[in-house]
Structures are given as C-alpha cells and as structure tokens.
Amino acid sequence: MPTLALTNFNILVGLLGGWISLFGLVSYLCKENYYLSEALISLLAGVAFSPPAANLIRPLEYAGTEEDVESVTLAFSRLVLGVQLVLAGVQLPSRYLRTQWKPMALLVGPVMTCMWLATSLLVWAMVPHIPFLHALAVGACVTPTDPVLSNVIVKGRFADHNIPTELQNLIISESGANDGLGYPFLFFALYLIKYIGDGGKQVSGGAGLAMGLWFGETWGYTIILSVIYGAVVGWLAKTLLRWAEKRKYVDRESFLVFAISLALFIVGTCGMIGSDDVLACFIAGNAFTWDDWFRLETEDDSFQPTIDMLLNVTIFMWYGAVIPWNEFLHNDVIPIYRLIPLGILVLILRRLPFVFAIHRFIPQIEQVKQAIFVGFFGPIGVSAIFYLYVTVEFLHTLNEGDEPRSDVAHLPEIVRVVVWFLAVCSIVVHGLSIPLGKLGYYAPRSLSRGISFMSGEGDGEGGPEATRPSFRIRGRVLYPFGRSRSQGIEAATGSGYNIESRAQSQSQSQPQSDVEGANRPIYRIGGSVIPPPPAGADEPGAAPPWTKRAGQPEHQKRSGPEDGERVNGSQTKVADEQQQVQTPPPPELPSRTIRFPDETPAAPR
Incomplete structure (x- = not known):
C-alpha cells in the first residue's frame, strides 16, 4: 500500500x-x-x-x-x-x-x-x-x-x-x-x-611571534602562494584547453563547463594545502x-x-x-x-x-x-x-x-x-x-500631476492663474487649471505640452497677454542620483548607451536628468562625430521560435 x-x-x-x-x-x-x-x-x-x-x-x-x-x-x-x-x-x-x-x-x-x-x-x-x-x-x-x-x-x-x-x-x-x-x-x-x-598566560611568544606568523603564514603561505598557484593553474588550464580545442578533442558541453570545473579543482586543492582558495580562484580565472x-x-x-x-x-x-x-x-x-x-x-x-x-x-x-x-x-x-x-x-x-x-x-x-x-x-x-x-x-511625475490637478479652477485669462508656475518633468511641462476649460482638462489628464509648440499655437489664436502667460516660470520637481534612461531604454533588447567599440576609451559621460535637456524634449547634437558612441547592429538570433524579453529581434532580410 x-x-x-x-x-x-x-x-x-x-x-x-x-x-x-x-x-x-x-x-x-x-x-x-x-x-x-x-x-x-x-x-x-x-x-x-x-x-x-x-x-x-x-x-x-x-x-x-x-x-x-x-x-x-x-x-x-x-x-x-x-x-x-x-x-x-x-x-x-x-x-x-x-x-x-x-x-x-x-x-x-x-x-x-x-x-x-x-x-x-x-x-x-x-x-x-x-x-x-x-x-x-x-x-x-x-x-x-x-x-x-x-x-x-x-x-x-x-x-x-x-x-x-x-x-x-x-x-x-x-x-x-x-x-x-x-x-x-x-x-x-x-x-x-x-x-x-x-x-600570555596560556600561550607564550607575545606580539613578536604573532607578527612572525602573520608575515610568514598569512602573507607568505596563504596569500603569495595562492596567487602563484592560481596563476599557474589558470595558465596551464588555458593552454591545455586551447591545445585540445585546436585538435578538436573537446566538445561544446565540456568546453563551456571548463571554468566551473576549474573552480572546483582549485577550491579542493587549495583547501587541502591550507592556502587561500578564494584568492586563488580569482587569479586563476583572470589568468585563464x-x-x-x-x-x-x-x-x-x-x-x-x-x-x-x-x-x-x-x-x-x-x-x-x-x-x-x-x-x-x-x-x-x-x-x-x-x-x-x-x-x-x-x-x-x-x-x-x-x-x-x-x-x-x-x-x-x-x-x-x-x-x-x-x-x-x-x-x-x-x-x-x-x-x-x-x-x-x-x-x-x-x-x-x-x-x-x-x-x-x-x-x-x-x-x-x-x-x-x-x-x-x-x-x-x-x-x-x-x-x-x-x-x-x-515619483515626482505623479506628484506634479497631482499638483496640477489640485491647483483649482481658473479666474479667467487675465487672473492670477495666468502667472501660476508650471512644473517640468523630464522634457514635459504640466500646466495648472485656470487658463481655459480645455487646458484644465489637458493638465488634469497629465498630458503636458511642448512649450515652444504651445507658445507658437497660442500666438496665432490668442492675444499677446496669453502668450506671456504661457511663458510662466517652470520649476523642476524631485531628483535622483540615478540618471534617467535614454529614449527607448526601457524597451526589451534596447542597446545600452555605454556600448562602445572595443579598444576605444569612453569620451562621453552620461548626463543626469538636468544635463543637456531642452524644454521641447529634443537632445543636443554631438559636436564631434568621431567621438560619438556607436551602437552595434542587433545580433542575429538562433533559429528557434522562442524569443526572450532581453533579446533583440534580428533585422528582416
């Protein structure tokens, strides 16, 4: 049973x-x-x-x-x-x-x-x-x-x-x-x-013996020996693997697992001799x-x-x-x-x-x-x-x-x-x-939308609402209620406008006083140590902005939310085209039907 x-x-x-x-x-x-x-x-x-x-x-x-x-x-x-x-x-x-x-x-x-x-x-x-x-x-x-x-x-x-x-x-x-x-x-x-x-009641020797052991056993036997051992084992492992791969003696699975098996070997052998297996593993990986x-x-x-x-x-x-x-x-x-x-x-x-x-x-x-x-x-x-x-x-x-x-x-x-x-x-x-x-x-984006929504009804085109400051989130501007019913609805829904395009459209349909009201001061809310992602960065498979060609130094620094932004959301052009970061084309994916979120689809042929 x-x-x-x-x-x-x-x-x-x-x-x-x-x-x-x-x-x-x-x-x-x-x-x-x-x-x-x-x-x-x-x-x-x-x-x-x-x-x-x-x-x-x-x-x-x-x-x-x-x-x-x-x-x-x-x-x-x-x-x-x-x-x-x-x-x-x-x-x-x-x-x-x-x-x-x-x-x-x-x-x-x-x-x-x-x-x-x-x-x-x-x-x-x-x-x-x-x-x-x-x-x-x-x-x-x-x-x-x-x-x-x-x-x-x-x-x-x-x-x-x-x-x-x-x-x-x-x-x-x-x-x-x-x-x-x-x-x-x-x-x-x-x-x-x-x-x-x-x-010194139970163990004699004092500080002199302690420092002698520290220099001899810790630095000599534990640290220096582990560095030498890791470098030698890593170099020998690399040489043997290249020799076997060149003669087609090793298959793909064994090739991929070689670094893992190397780690297990070093942990075991360094543990047996009492040396620093942790440092030896890192040195071996770098030498490998x-x-x-x-x-x-x-x-x-x-x-x-x-x-x-x-x-x-x-x-x-x-x-x-x-x-x-x-x-x-x-x-x-x-x-x-x-x-x-x-x-x-x-x-x-x-x-x-x-x-x-x-x-x-x-x-x-x-x-x-x-x-x-x-x-x-x-x-x-x-x-x-x-x-x-x-x-x-x-x-x-x-x-x-x-x-x-x-x-x-x-x-x-x-x-x-x-x-x-x-x-x-x-x-x-x-x-x-x-x-x-x-x-x-x-979070400041939601805060600004809430401030715009709670700013109240307007007093007319020439009232105090015309000078109420707007709030800028990234390249967008959120306006408070009070200019007109349509503008109030737009601000409540959080759909900010580009200042230049808004001012241009208002200059054609509204008197000059309204245009001046549109140029109210803009205040930025919030901030973070973490810079904002570039446009499209949150899309799956987006290429990182730090990607550069191999062997070239990085000449550009990533700017924060306040660096290089214009009100209309456009980005400044790079003056020196030779130092511009080059984004490589997306790699061609293997011939399978499953595509994961972090994979970039290959370009159509």
Missing part, C-alpha cells in the same frame, strides 16, 4: 526545485522590471521556509549539531565563492589586472584598510565591553565587498544603461581581489588575540582568460550565468534558514537598540567616505554621482559569512584543554551576532536601493 515518504531529502529537494521553478516564471519581471535581486528574494524565501516560520527547511535536523551546521555553511560559502570568483576573473578583459593595477591598488590598499579600521571602531564603540583587538577581528569579517551581491549591480538592464563598462569591470575586479585579501586583516587580529589576548580567448568564445553563452543563478538562489535560501534571528534579540553581548544603529552606521561610514575621498585618482570614476554609487554599493554577504566561520573555527582552537580561555569566551557570539546582522542589513538595503532609487526618480 502506498505511503507518504516525508523524508528530509524529499522535502528539501522538492522545495528547492519548486522555488527555483516559481521564481523562474517571473524572473525577468523581478530582476529587469522591478530591479529586485535574486539574492534578496531567495533570502526572504529561506526565511519563510525556516524553522521559525514554515519549518520546511530544518538545518539543525539535517546536520545534528550547531557545529556541523556551521561547518556546512562554511563549506557551502567556500564553494559558491570559488565558482563566483573564477567566473568574475573570466569576465574581465584581457590583462586587466596588469593594465589597471593602479586603481586596483588604491581600492584594495588604502580604501580596504580604512574600511577595516572604520568598521572596527564602530564595533568597538557600539558593542559594550569589547576589547579593541576583538573589534578588529569583527571588522575584518565584513571588510571585503561581496562578489555575489556585486554582480547584482553589474549585470542586467540597469547596469547596461546606467553603469559604464569600465566601471563595471572595476567593481567586479575589486570584489574578487579583496575577498581573498581579507585574510591578512583577519589574522592580524586573531594572532594577536591568541598570543597577547590573555597576557588572459588573452581574452575563452571570454570571447563564451560571451554569448548562458551556461555559466545559469550555474551562477542556481548557486545564488540556493545559498541565500540556506542563509535565510540559518540566520540566528533569536540571537539578535536575546544575547549577552549587544542589545538590539545598539545593534540597529550599528548596522546603519556601518552601511554609511564603512566605505562611502573613503571611496569619495580618492575617486579623483581613479579614472573609471568620472563623476561625483559615480563616486557615491561605488562608495555606497560595497555589499556584505557571502564573503562575510565565510570569514565569520573561519573566525569561529580559529577561536575553537583556543579553547582546547581543561581550562578554556576566559578572554575569548564571548567573542564567537559577538562575531556571530554582529556579522550576521550586518549581512542581513546589507542584503536588504542594497537589494532595495535600486528599486527605491527608481521610485524616487519617477
């Missing part, structure tokens, strides 16, 4: 497959129309299915103990970071790390150091009774920017129409490099905690496409983005299920009224002031708006959770023996509560920033 088999495996696999399928049905709507990231949506889904809610995903029941849950989360984070960073390295143009080493050195050097110190000072100020060394360890966990969440702002229609290609590459490169370079900041604090945290051959061959392929999407959805669902919500409210280290201001201060002061201070020395950041954008979007996500459990794993080694160290008794709880809370804040805030920014730009 058939019986239900409600095992954990069946429930988990069915739930994961069902959620990915349901999200896939509206994925374009969520990501390209509403600009909602799959990370935020999957995190909310994981929270909904977690033990405090629907109790369909039960991590503790799967693993058995809290320590095993932490080990699974650490391993899962390593896997996702490894794959993501190889793909990030593959996305970069040829020899990118060599040609753009100056801006990269600024971002992973002084900026990253200031991010670490600023976050540590905020933690030290907000967490009661925490030593500064412990605050340095907590700050190091959230110093790297997350490559998984950074991909949200460098992919898709929003990025294509609002972020220059060179700036996208810089964000990708920085998030990949500083993920692996989080080890020196973290172990600088951890080694000092180990050797001088308790005054050093001559741009593999990147150009797979540029139009969707296999790697598909794997990327599956990993992102899965890991953020897992994070949603393992977030320690109860510890945010009930813990022995920091009350919630301190935790919330800490999250706000970290998001504002952790990165933005330092990027803004040096943006003039980074050629990819051409405008103040771009500096604010790059400074604000330094998300905290998978990399922070990875370093969180690396820290907890290291602290467990300090408690071995009959007498556990009292000075680090509360540090694992501090790290767990603070880092998880900051990661949740970053995922939510950065995941909603683009939709809210778009809303802040388009």
Whole structure:
C-alpha cells in the first residue's frame, strides 16, 4: 500500500526545485522590471521556509549539531565563492589586472584598510565591553565587498544603461581581489588575540611571534602562494584547453563547463594545502582568460550565468534558514537598540567616505554621482559569512584543554551576532536601493500631476492663474487649471505640452497677454542620483548607451536628468562625430521560435 515518504531529502529537494521553478516564471519581471535581486528574494524565501516560520527547511535536523551546521555553511560559502570568483576573473578583459593595477591598488590598499579600521571602531564603540583587538577581528569579517551581491549591480538592464563598462569591470575586479585579501586583516587580529589576548598566560611568544606568523603564514603561505598557484593553474588550464580545442578533442558541453570545473579543482586543492582558495580562484580565472580567448568564445553563452543563478538562489535560501534571528534579540553581548544603529552606521561610514575621498585618482570614476554609487554599493554577504566561520573555527582552537580561555569566551557570539546582522542589513538595503532609487526618480511625475490637478479652477485669462508656475518633468511641462476649460482638462489628464509648440499655437489664436502667460516660470520637481534612461531604454533588447567599440576609451559621460535637456524634449547634437558612441547592429538570433524579453529581434532580410 502506498505511503507518504516525508523524508528530509524529499522535502528539501522538492522545495528547492519548486522555488527555483516559481521564481523562474517571473524572473525577468523581478530582476529587469522591478530591479529586485535574486539574492534578496531567495533570502526572504529561506526565511519563510525556516524553522521559525514554515519549518520546511530544518538545518539543525539535517546536520545534528550547531557545529556541523556551521561547518556546512562554511563549506557551502567556500564553494559558491570559488565558482563566483573564477567566473568574475573570466569576465574581465584581457590583462586587466596588469593594465589597471593602479586603481586596483588604491581600492584594495588604502580604501580596504580604512574600511577595516572604520568598521572596527564602530564595533568597538557600539558593542559594550569589547576589547579593541576583538573589534578588529569583527571588522575584518565584513571588510571585503561581496562578489555575489556585486554582480547584482553589474549585470542586467540597469547596469547596461546606467553603469559604464569600465566601471563595471572595476567593481567586479575589486570584489574578487579583496575577498581573498581579507585574510591578512583577519589574522592580524586573531594572532594577536591568541598570543597577547590573555597576557600570555596560556600561550607564550607575545606580539613578536604573532607578527612572525602573520608575515610568514598569512602573507607568505596563504596569500603569495595562492596567487602563484592560481596563476599557474589558470595558465596551464588555458593552454591545455586551447591545445585540445585546436585538435578538436573537446566538445561544446565540456568546453563551456571548463571554468566551473576549474573552480572546483582549485577550491579542493587549495583547501587541502591550507592556502587561500578564494584568492586563488580569482587569479586563476583572470589568468585563464588572459588573452581574452575563452571570454570571447563564451560571451554569448548562458551556461555559466545559469550555474551562477542556481548557486545564488540556493545559498541565500540556506542563509535565510540559518540566520540566528533569536540571537539578535536575546544575547549577552549587544542589545538590539545598539545593534540597529550599528548596522546603519556601518552601511554609511564603512566605505562611502573613503571611496569619495580618492575617486579623483581613479579614472573609471568620472563623476561625483559615480563616486557615491561605488562608495555606497560595497555589499556584505557571502564573503562575510565565510570569514565569520573561519573566525569561529580559529577561536575553537583556543579553547582546547581543561581550562578554556576566559578572554575569548564571548567573542564567537559577538562575531556571530554582529556579522550576521550586518549581512542581513546589507542584503536588504542594497537589494532595495535600486528599486527605491527608481521610485524616487519617477515619483515626482505623479506628484506634479497631482499638483496640477489640485491647483483649482481658473479666474479667467487675465487672473492670477495666468502667472501660476508650471512644473517640468523630464522634457514635459504640466500646466495648472485656470487658463481655459480645455487646458484644465489637458493638465488634469497629465498630458503636458511642448512649450515652444504651445507658445507658437497660442500666438496665432490668442492675444499677446496669453502668450506671456504661457511663458510662466517652470520649476523642476524631485531628483535622483540615478540618471534617467535614454529614449527607448526601457524597451526589451534596447542597446545600452555605454556600448562602445572595443579598444576605444569612453569620451562621453552620461548626463543626469538636468544635463543637456531642452524644454521641447529634443537632445543636443554631438559636436564631434568621431567621438560619438556607436551602437552595434542587433545580433542575429538562433533559429528557434522562442524569443526572450532581453533579446533583440534580428533585422528582416
């Protein structure tokens, strides 16, 4: 007789497959129309299915103990970071790390150091009774920017129409490099905690031994070895793949999956030797496409983005299920009224002031708006959770023996509560920033229409309504009621008029006093850091305005809503035709009947 088999495996696999399928049905709507990231949506889904809610995903029941849950989360984070960073390295143009080493050195050097110190000072100020060394360890966990969440702002229609290609590459490169370079900041604090945290009562050696280990093990064995290993493995992989492809030994499927398998190989082998597998994956990905051959061959392929999407959805669902919500409210280290201001201060002061201070020395950041954008979007996500459990794993080694160290008794709880809370804040805030920014730009249009509608009936052609100011939204002008019945209806329906054409038509049919009334002052309502899309930018398949010919520098800057607009909505012509951005013809699509919203139909033959 058939019986239900409600095992954990069946429930988990069915739930994961069902959620990915349901999200896939509206994925374009969520990501390209509403600009909602799959990370935020999957995190909310994981929270909904977690033990405090629907109790369909039960991590503790799967693993058995809290320590095993932490080990699974650490391993899962390593896997996702490894794959993501190889793909990030593959996305970069040829020899990118060599040609753009100056801006990269600024971002992973002084900026990253200031991010670490600023976050540590905020933690030290907000967490009661925490030593500064412990605050340095907590700050190091959230110093790297997350490559998984950074991909949200460098992919898709929003990025294509609002972020220059060179700036996208810089964000990708920085998030990949500083993920692996989080080890020196973290172990600088951890080694000092180990050797001088308790005054040398249990472990002798002092600060001298701690700094020796930091330079020798962290910089020498962990960082430098991983860079060499990643470069050698990436170069050998590229050479072998070209050799096999030239002799027609490799099929298309194996060719496309090669970067993914390379990431798995590096994560496993670097893990075995105890080096920095995260940094090695990024270096290997960049070396793998050093001559741009593999990147150009797979540029139009969707296999790697598909794997990327599956990993992102899965890991953020897992994070949603393992977030320690109860510890945010009930813990022995920091009350919630301190935790919330800490999250706000970290998001504002952790990165933005330092990027803004040096943006003039980074050629990819051409405008103040771009500096604010790059400074604000330094998300905290998978990399922070990875370093969180690396820290907890290291602290467990300090408690071995009959007498556990009292000075680090509360540090694992501090790290767990603070880092998880900051990661949740970053995922939510950065995941909603683009939709809210778009809303802040388009909301003034509705506001202006409401003002025009509520402006009241007119007093006649020569009354005070004739001098009432109009409101400009983009290139359109909305007039209030009062001129005439027909004009009032037009203003109420929100159909603005071109000023020049309106004035011309009125000059032919109305006296001069009415023409002067039509030239009332025009006030602009609202604004946004996000510039407006060009005409037709919101159409599916529209070519991005930042598209340029390969090898040419970008000579034009995108103007905001107030730059270069005329009242009649026409755009100024470019004086230098040689520097005008060239839009390539739409690519010819494969011979299939399905056309997705982000595909441009081929021109008729």
